Amino acid sequence: MGGWRIFCNFAVTMTNAGQYRSSDKMREVVADSPVLLMALSRFGIPLGFGDDSVGKTCERAGVDTATFLAVASMIGRRVLSADEVSLPSLMQYLKSAHSYFVDFYLPQIRTKLISAISHGGSEDVALVILKFFDEYVAEVERHMKYENDEVFTYVEELLSGNRRQGFSIESDYVANHQPIATKLRELKDIFICHYHGAKTDNDMLNLVLFDIINCEHDLMSHCDVENRIFAPAVQRLERKTRPSAASADDEPARGAARDPEVHNLTEREKEIIRNVARGLSNKEIADRLCLSVHTVATHRRNICAKLDIHSAAGLTIFAIIHHLLKVSEVKIS
Numbered sequence: 346m347g348g349w350r351i352f353c354n355f356a357v358t359m360t361n362a363g364q365y366r367s368s369d370k371m372r373e374v375v376a377d378s379p380v381l382l383m384a385l386s387r388f389g390i391p392l393g394f395g396d397d398s399v400g401k402t403c404e405r406a407g408v409d410t411a412t413f414l415a416v417a418s419m420i421g422r423r424v425l426s427a428d429e430v431s432l433p434s435l436m437q438y439l440k441s442a443h444s445y446f447v448d449f450y451l452p453q454i455r456t457k458l459i460s461a462i463s464h465g466g467s468e469d470v471a472l473v474i475l476k477f478f479d480e481y482v483a484e485v486e487r488h489m490k491y492e493n494d495e496v497f498t499y500v501e502e503l504l505s506g507n508r509r510q511g512f513s514i515e516s517d518y519v520a521n522h523q524p525i526a527t528k529l530r531e532l533k534d535i536f537i538c539h540y541h542g543a544k545t546d547n548d549m550l551n552l553v554l555f556d557i558i559n560c561e562h563d564l565m566s567h568c569d570v571e572n573r574i575f576a577p578a579v580q581r582l583e584r585k586t587r588p589s590a591a592s593a594d595d596e597p598a599r600g601a602a603r604d605p606e607v608h609n610l611t612e613r614e615k616e617i618i619r620n621v622a623r624g625l626s627n628k629e630i631a632d633r634l635c636l637s638v639h640t641v642a643t644h645r646r647n648i649c650a651k652l653d654i655h656s657a658a659g660l661t662i663f664a665i666i667h668h669l670l671k672v673s674e675v676k677i678s
Contacts (some may be wrong), residue, residue, distance in 0.1 A: 348418055363424040364414060364418040364423050364426050365417050365418050365423060367399050367400030367403075367410050367420065367556055367655065369398060369399050370397070370399075371399050371402045372394065372396065374417060374421075377421060378417070378420065378422075379632045380420055380566075381417050382422055384416055384438070387442050388403075388406065388413055388416075388441075389407065389408065389410045389437070390406040390413075390443070409433075409434035411430055411431065412430040412435050415430050416425035416435070416438060416570055419566075419569060419570060419573060420575065425574075427573070427574040427577065431578065432504060432575075432578055432582065433504065435570075435574065436497050436500060436575075438570075439492070439570070440493060440497065441568050443489040445565075447482075447489060450556075451482050451485065454557060455478060456473070457552060457553040457556060458553050460473070460549050460553075461549040461552070461553045462474055467604055474535070480536060481528040481529065481532070481569055484528070485525050485564075486527065488523075488525050490570075492497075496514075496518050499512055500514075500582070503579070503583065503586055504582070513583065514576055514579040514581065514583060515576075516674075517574050518579075518675075520623075522571065522572065522576075522633065523633060524565070524568055524633065524635045526568070526635075529560060529561045530592060533557050536550065536554055536557075537554070552648065564621075569635050572616075572634055572635060573612075573613070577612055582643060593663040607667045613634075613644060614647065615669055617630060617634075617641065617644045617645060617648060618648060618660050619664060621645070621660045621661065621664075622660060622664040622665070622669070622674070622675050623675065624675075627645070661675055
């Protein structure tokens, strides 16, 4: 009983704390949020770290500590501070995650899915479900291949001092970065609400559903890392590599950076305002940013309270005046 109290007290302490720190013991960080085991694997950090700190464990594995702490704090639902991340380290993490989803996790789910539906219900239904899943996997593969081949290559060019003309992380990536867990959620709901299989298949079906749910959450978290850590880090790098004779197209980012009113907004709030100005609904914004509709609505209430602006048209005007986006991005209805 005493041991249980100690564990509970430790869990409460860790949960109420801010961002993870380099001095924290790695084993305590993992105990606080076991999902971080996946992050360790994707960063290439081996187990067996004993009582070593996060900083020492990362140093031994050749991983940038600040980048690991940013990802770990976000996954562990801690306060996020990602101003000092290493883009090479972060891209290696994202590439490893892509390989995990495409080469391991989704094929594993497919194998279990075949076992779960091959003996229960209609054969035609089983074929349709499998086709749905295969089309979804192909969509994920295209999404991740684009990031590997185009987006990460662009960032590598930036890191080497070369700025590709006609490409920016905001217009070519963030504006088109769609969530990739939606169809997996639909498949989960189809099984839970509508599928009727043989009773003998329940254990296998529940097993594959468990994997589908975990994969859905993992993909949403992955998307969040890209939106909240990767994209802002690339935008900071773009500003550093911008030519001194900046073009008129670059003025929004420069103006927003020095505007005190905009400075009072969080990065997430600014992104919400941009999407409102683009004409997106709360549902569309939630899908794009991998958030719940409730979370988007909460952000909008906070924005309205800070700015005392309560209409989409008013927020659009604010976004233009304060250089949060270019006029060409605004939906004029």
